[in-house]
Amino acid sequence: MLDQEFERIGKRLFREGLVGANFGNVSVRCDGGFYITRSGAYLDARGVPVFVAENGSVPEGASSEYRVHREVYRRTFHRAVVHAHPVHAVAASLEATMIVPLDSEGMTLCPAIPVVEGRPGSDDLARNVADALAETPVVVARGHGTFAAGRTLDEAYLYTSTAEYACRILLLSGRLRGV
């Protein structure tokens, strides 16, 4: 069941410190739209996902970042999206416009992580994230958090975790370059 899947991924995100408090949101594509976590929901607790149609009005209760998720499903073939607030990725996004991992997993899975602009909840952010995710599996919204996408929630989670690890290594080694 989807509520269990969301909770399972949410617990992983919490365990690794990739989200805190009631931040972050996750979604999965389905026929005609997608299911997303509720606005203000704690990702490590069981909740009732909200259905958002790809076109048309958005029901009350959907996560405030539904615009980003909707735009990603409109513009790409991804089937799942994870949005988290990992500390090191956010810190790195203040220093660079393209984060280039130097650890082995990062170099393999996400060799270039774009940093995109846009106010949380805005159409600008939605467009910028969706454009970037059409080319790459994970991006960082500057000063805000990661958006990762894939065929499954597990894949989107994996990219989130890998990006955070890569940023941690870059910051600890002092080798993050402001490019």
Ligand SMILES: [Zn+2]
């Ligand atoms: Zn956020």
